[in-house]
Amino acid sequence: MVKANIGLKDKETNLCKWILETVLATEGVMEMKIRNYHWNIKWAHFNDLHSFFEEMYGTSAETIDEVAERIRMLGYEVEGNYKKFLKDSLVSEESEIWVGRKDMIQRLLADKELIITQMRKSILKIEEETDDVWTADFLTALIQSHEKNAWMLRSMMS
Ligand SMILES: [Fe+2]
DSSP, X not given: OOOOXXXXXXXXXXXXXXXXXXXXXXXXXXXXXXXXXXXXXXXXXXXXXXXXXXXXXXXXXXXHHHHHHHHHHTTOOOOOXXXXXXXXXXXXXXXXXXXXXXXXXXXXXXXHXXXXXXXXXXHHHHHHHOOOHHHHHHHHHHHHHHHHHHHHHHHHHO
């Protein structure tokens, strides 16, 4: 494999790869979790939440692809399987089929807040320890989308 010669040391790409693998795994688990809610939502608010969840898992699906491709750009291979995702993910998958509308919202909000908090630390670490502006910039855009989702979920609870 031809090594990526993009002005980053192995130590820098390694750190970014490690952070990106966690993001990949977390978004992979989130995608299926949100799809589960999209498929099983019923009764009142069906239309609103069915569409809201669809938009949210769509964002996760797009994110996965971009993150995996960034790992490749940094010169590494991508382990794309659920065994690895479940091992690396910050959030747990949904094992229940029907958890109720309020629990769906509450669980997704807790996941989003955990992701945001961790991502903020990761961005600062990348900025402090590497010159990988692509990854820092990408995660900065991603945290914006997660914070917007978190606000929407929070608003549904009050
Ligand atoms: Fe659908």
